[in-house]
Amino acid sequence: MSARYLLRKTATLALTLYLTVSANFLLFHVLPGSPVQLLARSGHYTAGARAQLVKLFGLNHPLVTQYVIYLNNMIHGNLGFSYVYRVPVTTVMGSAIGNTVLLVGTATLLTIVIGVWFGVVSATRANSMPDASITVISLGLWSMPDFFTGMILIFIAGVWTHVLPVSGIETPGLVADTWGRVLDVARHLVLPALTLVLVNAAEFSLITRNSMVDALTEDYVLTARAKGLSRRAIVWHHALRNALLPITTATALYVGMILGGAIQVETVFSWPGMGLLIYSSVEQRDYPALEGCFLLFAMAVILTNFVSDIVYQMLDARVRRN
Amino acid sequence: MRDREMGPQQPILSRRRFLSLTAASAGAVGIAALGTPSQAEASASATLRVGWNSPPDVMNPFTFTSTASNEILWLIYDTLMTYDLELKPVPSLAASEDVNADGTVFTYHLRPEATWHDGKPVTAADVKFTYDMTAYHNLGQAAWAVAEYDSSRVINDHTVEIKYKSPQAFDPALAIAIVPQHIWGSMSLTKIEGYANPHPIGSGPFTFNTWVSGQYVQVDRYAKWWGPRPAADSIIWIQYDNSDVMVQALTSGQVDILTEVPPILFDGLTRDSGVKTVEMESFSFHHIGFNVSSNPKSGGNPLLKDVEVRRALQYSLNREQLVALCLAGRGSPGSVLLPPSFGAWQEKIPLDQQFNANPEMAKSILDAAGYKMGPNGVRQDKQGRPLSFRLIAIETTDVDVEAGQVFVKAANAIGVKLTFNTLDATTLSNTVYNAAAPNWDIFIWGWDSNVPDPDYLMGIDLTDQIANNNDVYYSNPTYDRLWVEQSTTINAAKRQEIVHEMQKMYYDGAAYCIMWYQSKLQAYNTSTWTGWTPTRGGMIYNFTRYNYLRVTPL
Numbered sequence: 123m124s125a126r127y128l129l130r131k132t133a134t135l136a137l138t139l140y141l142t143v144s145a146n147f148l149l150f151h152v153l154p155g156s157p158v159q160l161l162a163r164s165g166h167y168t169a170g171a172r173a174q175l176v177k178l179f180g181l182n183h184p185l186v187t188q189y190v191i192y193l194n195n196m197i198h199g200n201l202g203f204s205y206v207y208r209v210p211v212t213t214v215m216g217s218a219i220g221n222t223v224l225l226v227g228t229a230t231l232l233t234i235v236i237g238v239w240f241g242v243v244s245a246t247r248a249n250s251m252p253d254a255s256i257t258v259i260s261l262g263l264w265s266m267p268d269f270f271t272g273m274i275l276i277f278i279a280g281v282w283t284h285v286l287p288v289s290g291i292e293t294p295g296l297v298a299d300t301w302g303r304v305l306d307v308a309r310h311l312v313l314p315a316l317t318l319v320l321v322n323a324a325e326f327s328l329i330t331r332n333s334m335v336d337a338l339t340e341d342y343v344l345t346a347r348a349k350g351l352s353r354r355a356i357v358w359h360h361a362l363r364n365a366l367l368p369i370t371t372a373t374a375l376y377v378g379m380i381l382g383g384a385i386q387v388e389t390v391f392s393w394p395g396m397g398l399l400i401y402s403s404v405e406q407r408d409y410p411a412l413e414g415c416f417l418l419f420a421m422a423v424i425l426t427n428f429v430s431d432i433v434y435q436m437l438d439a440r441v442r443r444n
Numbered sequence: 445m446r447d448r449e450m451g452p453q454q455p456i457l458s459r460r461r462f463l464s465l466t467a468a469s470a471g472a473v474g475i476a477a478l479g480t481p482s483q484a485e486a487s488a489s490a491t492l493r494v495g496w497n498s499p500p501d502v503m504n505p506f507t508f509t510s511t512a513s514n515e516i517l518w519l520i521y522d523t524l525m526t527y528d529l530e531l532k533p534v535p536s537l538a539a540s541e542d543v544n545a546d547g548t549v550f551t552y553h554l555r556p557e558a559t560w561h562d563g564k565p566v567t568a569a570d571v572k573f574t575y576d577m578t579a580y581h582n583l584g585q586a587a588w589a590v591a592e593y594d595s596s597r598v599i600n601d602h603t604v605e606i607k608y609k610s611p612q613a614f615d616p617a618l619a620i621a622i623v624p625q626h627i628w629g630s631m632s633l634t635k636i637e638g639y640a641n642p643h644p645i646g647s648g649p650f651t652f653n654t655w656v657s658g659q660y661v662q663v664d665r666y667a668k669w670w671g672p673r674p675a676a677d678s679i680i681w682i683q684y685d686n687s688d689v690m691v692q693a694l695t696s697g698q699v700d701i702l703t704e705v706p707p708i709l710f711d712g713l714t715r716d717s718g719v720k721t722v723e724m725e726s727f728s729f730h731h732i733g734f735n736v737s738s739n740p741k742s743g744g745n746p747l748l749k750d751v752e753v754r755r756a757l758q759y760s761l762n763r764e765q766l767v768a769l770c771l772a773g774r775g776s777p778g779s780v781l782l783p784p785s786f787g788a789w790q791e792k793i794p795l796d797q798q799f800n801a802n803p804e805m806a807k808s809i810l811d812a813a814g815y816k817m818g819p820n821g822v823r824q825d826k827q828g829r830p831l832s833f834r835l836i837a838i839e840t841t842d843v844d845v846e847a848g849q850v851f852v853k854a855a856n857a858i859g860v861k862l863t864f865n866t867l868d869a870t871t872l873s874n875t876v877y878n879a880a881a882p883n884w885d886i887f888i889w890g891w892d893s894n895v896p897d898p899d900y901l902m903g904i905d906l907t908d909q910i911a912n913n914n915d916v917y918y919s920n921p922t923y924d925r926l927w928v929e930q931s932t933t934i935n936a937a938k939r940q941e942i943v944h945e946m947q948k949m950y951y952d953g954a955a956y957c958i959m960w961y962q963s964k965l966q967a968y969n970t971s972t973w974t975g976w977t978p979t980r981g982g983m984i985y986n987f988t989r990y991n992y993l994r995v996t997p998l
Contacts, residue, residue, distance in 0.1 A: 281692055289693065291659060392686060394659050
C-alpha cells in the first residue's frame with residue numbers, strides 16, 4: 123500500500139466529510155419548523171420573550187451567516203448549544219455516546235463471535251439437519267424487528283419472572299461501591315444487548331455460512347486435506363480466513379450504522395443513548411443537538427468504511443496488487 | 445466436509461476440555477451473580493419514586509418550558525403563595541400577604557426562618573430581584589403573570605411591597621419561583637438565558653441531588669426547610685420511554701406513582717389489586733379550531749368566516765360520542781372555554797341550546813344560509829364554491845386522529861367535505877401559527893391551563909395574542925375589553941359574571957368547537973406510600989405540591 127494511495131484515500135475522506143457536514147446543516151435548516159415556535163407554544167411565552175430566544179439562538183441571522191458560524195465553531199470543537207437543554211451539545215452527546223458505545227460495543231463483539239461461530243458450524247455441516255435448523259432459526263430471528271424481540275424478552279425476564287431489570291442503565295438512587303455499580307449496569311445491559319445479539323448474530327451467521335460454503339469448495343481446501351491437516355485447522359485457519367472478506371464488509375457497515383444508536387432497542391429499554399437523543403431532538407427541533415449527532419453518525423460510517431477499505435487491502439493480496 | 449476425522453484419542457481432561465469447562469463454570473457464576481437481585485433494588489423505605497415519560501429540559505426557573513422541569517423546580521424553589529389541595533391560594537414563602545383595597549399593591553411578610561439551600565437567609569431583596577428580572581426582561585413562563593408590573597420596594601429584610609399598574613384579580617405570586625439574588629444577581633441577561641443551572645439553590649423543601657440525563661432526577665429533603673417536615677427522605681423521578689414498561693414498574697413496586705397513565709392502560713390497571721387508579725378532573729380540553737383570520741394574506745377558506753357554517757359543523761358532532769369513542773369514556777363532553785374543574789366559573793349552557801348532536805339542525809342552518817346541496821353530496825354557496833375544507837391534526841396524538849375521523853364522517857352527513865391530514869407536532873404548530881399568512885382551514889388540538897385561574901384560558905384568543913397564543917386569529921374588541929375588565933376585577937362575584945359573559949360570547953362565535961375535557965389519569969401503588977389525596981388537576985404533576993409533602997411511607 124503506497125503512501126500516495128493512502129493520501130488519496132484520506133483526501134477523499136476529508137471531502138466526503140465536508141460535503142456530509144454541509145448537507146447536514148442545510149437539511150435541518152430548510153425543514154419547516156422553528157424551534158422557538160415550538161418552545162413558545164408549550165412554554166406560554168410572551169412575544170418579547172420569544173424575540174429574545176430568536177436572538178439567543180442566532181436564528182435572526184441569514185442562513186449563510188449561520189452556516190459560516192457553524193463551520194467555524196466546529197473547527198474549534200464547539201458543536202453549538204442545545205436549544206432544549208441549554209448546555210453545549212458536546213455535553214448532551216457525551217453521556218449518550220458512552221451509553222451507546224457500551225451497549226453497541228458489547229452487542230457487536232458478541233454478535234460477531236456468536237454469528238461467525240454459528241455460520242461456520244452451519245457451513246461445515248452444510249445441507250444437514252443442524253445446518254437447516256440454524257439457517258431457519260437465523261432467518262426467523264433476523265426477520266423479527268428489534269423492538270418485538272425486545273418486548274418478548276421484557277415479558278419473559280421482567281414480567282413473568284423478575285430476574286433482570288427491564289429499563290434504564292442503572293437502578294435510580296443506588297448507593298453502592300464501584301463494583302456494585304458495575305454489576306448494576308451489567309445487569310441492566312443484559313436484555314438490550316441480548317436483543318441486539320439475537321437479531322444481528324443471525325444475520326452474521328447467514329453471511330458467514332454462505333461465504334464459508336463457497337470457500338470450502340475451493341481447491342486449496344482439498345490440498346490441505348491431502349496434506350493431512352486436522353479438520354479444525356482447515357476450517358478455522360484456512361477457509362475462514364478467506365471467507366472473511368464479506369464478513370469484514372458486513373462488520374464495517376454494521377458498526378458504522380449502529381453507532382447512530384440502536385434506536386428501537388434504546389426506546390424499548392429506555393436506554394439513554396444516541397438513538398434516543400436523536401429521536402427527541404428531532405421532535406423538539408433541537409437543531410444543534412441534531413447536527414452534532416448526525417455529524418458523529420456520518421463520521422462513524424465514513425471512518426469505518428475507510429478502515430474497512432484499508433483492512434481489505436491488508437487481507438486480500440489480490441486487491442492490493444490492483 | 446461431512447466425513448469425520450479420525451484423530452488421536454482424547455485424554456480425559458485435555459487442554460481443550462479444561463478450557464471449555466472453565467468457561468462454562470465462569471459463565472454460570474456470572475449468570476448467577478447477575479441474576480441475584482442487588483441489595484439496592486429494595487429501596488430505602490422513605491424514597492418516593494415517581495414514574496413518567498417526559499423528561500425535564502433545564503433546571504433554570506427563568507427558562508424552563510417542560511412540565512417535568514416545573515414539577516421538580518417547584519419543590520426546590522418556593523413561591524410566595526401556593527395552592528393547597530383544594531387549589532386555594534395559601535401563604536408559602538410569605539407568611540402572610542396584605543393587599544390594598546383596589547388590588548394594585550401586594551405586601552408580603554416573609555418568614556424570618558427561611559433559608560437558601562446554601563445556608564444564607566431569604567430576604568426581601570431576593571423577592572424584588574426575582575420580580576424585576578421576570579417582568580423587566582420578559583423571562584420565561586411567569587412573564588405573562590406580571591405584564592402589569594410596576595415596581596417593588598424593599599421595606600425591610602422580611603417585608604416587600606409589590607406595585608402593579610392595574611388591579612390584579614390573579615395574584616402573580618402564585619406563579620413566580622423566588623430565586624437567590626446572591627447567585628443570579630451577578631449574571632448578565634444573556635448568561636441567564638443560556639444558563640443550565642446545574643446545581644439549583646432554592647429555599648424549598650427539597651434540595652437538588654442529581655440529574656442523570658435521560659434516566660432520573662433525584663432531590664433530597666432539606667433539613668432546614670421552614671415548613672412541616674415531609675416524610676420522604678428523597679424523591680426520584682424515573683424516566684420511561686415505554687409506557688408498557690412504566691406501568692409494569694408500578695405494579696411490581698419499582699415506582700410508587702405515575703404522573704400520567706395512558707387511557708388504554710388505565711382500565712387494565714384498575715383491575716390490579718395492588719394499584720389504585722385515580723381519575724380526576726383536569727384543567728384541559730381538546731378542540732377543533734376554525735381559521736377565522738381577517739388577514740388578507742390568510743390562505744384559510746373564506747367560507748369558514750361564516751359563523752353559520754361553523755355552528756353547523758359543531759351541530760354535526762356528538763360530544764358524548766366523541767368522549768366514548770376517543771377517550772374510552774375518560775372525560776366529559778366539551779362546550780365552553782373553561783372546563784368543569786373551574787367549578788362556578790364555568791358557564792353552563794343548557795343542553796338544548798348547545799351546538800351539539802343535531803345533524804338535522806345543522807342541515808337546516810346550512811339550507812337557510814343558502815348552501816344548497818351540490819354535486820357529489822357537497823354543499824355549495826351561491827357562487828358555486830363548495831363547502832370543502834382541509835382538516836389537520838397531530839399524528840402522534842391518537843385521540844385527535846380518532847376524533848378527526850369521526851368529524852370527517854359527521855361533516856359528510858351534513859354535506860360538508862373534509863380532507864383529513866395528519867402532521868407532526870412541530871409542523872402543525874408552525875402551520876397554524878404562521879401569523880403572516882396562515883394557510884390552513886381547520887385543526888384539532890388542545891390547551892392546558894397554566895394556572896387554575898380563568899385569566900389564562902380566557903386570554904388565549906385576544907386580539908393582541910395574534911402572533912402569540914391565538915391559534916384561530918379570533919378578534920373581537922368586546923371580548924378583549926371584557927378580558928381586561930375581568931382580570932382587574934377584584935370582587936369575585938362581579939368577576940365571575942364577566943367571565944360567564946365572555947364564555948357565552950366566545951361560544952356563540954363558534955371559533956372553537958371544544959370536543960371534550962379529558963380526565964387526568966394517575967395511579968399509585970397501595971403498598972408503598974399512603975396519603976395520596978385526589979385533587980382537581982392531578983395529585984401530582986399539576987398545580988399543588990402538597991401530595992409530595994403529605995404522603996407517608998407504609
